[in-house]
Amino acid sequence: MSRADFHSQHLACAREEAQRLFARKAQLQRAWLGWVASQIYALRPAEYASMVRRELQILQENSET
Structure with missing residues (x-):
C-alpha cells in the first residue's frame, strides 16, 4: 500500500482519534501532555x-488562534 493510499484510508480515523485526545485536555490540564x-x-x-x-x-494551533 502506498503512503498516499494509507493516508487517504486512515485520515478520518486519525482525525477522530486526535479530537478524542484533544477533548481530554481541559479535564487533565497539566497531566494532559504526558497522558497524550x-x-x-x-x-x-x-x-x-x-x-x-x-x-x-x-x-x-487552531485553539490558540
Whole structure:
C-alpha cells in the first residue's frame, strides 16, 4: 500500500482519534501532555500515530488562534 493510499484510508480515523485526545485536555490540564504522549506512543502502526500527532497539532494551533 502506498503512503498516499494509507493516508487517504486512515485520515478520518486519525482525525477522530486526535479530537478524542484533544477533548481530554481541559479535564487533565497539566497531566494532559504526558497522558497524550503515552496514548500516541501506543498507536500502531507508526504511520498512523504520526497522522494522529499531526491532526492533534492542527487542533492545538487552531485553539490558540
